[in-house]
Amino acid sequence: MSHRQAPLFEQEIRHTLHQMSEALPEDDRLLHKIQTAVKEEKERRSMKKLFSSKKFAALAASALILIGGLSYAAGNISHWISVSNNTKSYTGIMPEAVMQKELGKVPKYIESFANGFAIEESNIAETTAYDENNQNAGETKELYLSYKRGDARLTLNILPNPAAIGMMTEPGADTALYKDITLSYSKDPFKFVPPDYKATEEELRLAEEGKLNLSYGSSEIETGFHSFLSWIEDGSSYQLLTEEELSREELIEMAKEVIDSK
């Protein structure tokens, strides 16, 4: 075939490919199937992340009292489950427009703390409260900000509307005051156990009392301490959470930076 005939030949290829492709009937349900599969996969990944990531271990615990004595469930709320949304996960800090859209407000936040912790990723999670019959008892969105300093990690969890999921808040036993805001500190043991782990009665009792965060999902038993610092400002709940060896004072300084921001 000569050079001059080449375009004609290429037209033939195009035409043939179009003819060959016409045999496929449309599937009206394809979009729905995709959306369902995406939702399921996101939930599967999120639950895996939730239960395998130490930073969310405390939030995955089905204890009545979750956050260091500050937060507790109102009425018949049994537990909360947070599911992070991978499409709303950002490296670094997410745009404030996204926060506004997802949370209805732009909360206070810090990108880099003075002690070296810097933002690594930000994520919107959807938290659902469940009653004793495991029925949905309220939903809301949360902002997770993950920070890193070397190998050390820390999470700032911001819940703009804790009441929506029956999460009541009041100061814990160990508090500090800054600009009329009560900061509540606690350091609680956690036990991260495999899914088939049978908790002892003592462990269940401690979990019920909020003295032990018993979380399921690890490949082997891990124990340690979670440090929490929580406060309420403008109706939003702020929770600093870490497993690292950060002192109470260091966490309080970090909280002050958040409160002083903007």
Next chain:
Amino acid sequence: MEEKELVIAFKNGEEAAFEALFSLYEDKALRTAFLLCQNREMARDIVQDSFVHCCLNIGKLRSAEAFRPWFYRILTRTAFTLMKKEKKYLPVEEFFERDTESFADEPFERYAEKERAEILRREILRLSDKQRTVIVLHYFNGLSVEEIAAATGSFQGTVKSRLFFAREKLKAELSKQNHKLQGDEIHES
């Protein structure tokens, strides 16, 4: 809304933007998958898995302009993975519902045209997976050599080479048929 704006909105988690992108790509994606795997059910699986992968990984797409090659990269990789896994290729001969009607009463030109199209179909399906992929992406999806290179993770030179040799194969088969038809015509006359 233009494709770039849709991709940006999709990255920001807007479900409606994904649905609009899906509408833009669905038909072409199904046809492309079918051209690659030659199996209707598998084509649907390929497209479904590709869009699911796309949704789950849209955050990793750096530039909205790169969506098209990025999407076809996902599609072709998904196709190869499923084709390898399922091994549901229809034999080439079964793919064609060959026109069995008699060509006896047709003008010679029409008959020759049909024969060429038939040969082209058969030979496209007989190309290697890699050659068929570049032919489909280039001539059916309209991707440039650069975009195909991005979509297949190959060097541009490799893409050009595959396109060249694929075209040469197709030309060679058509040329054989031309000689045969010309011989038939002379013989009949």
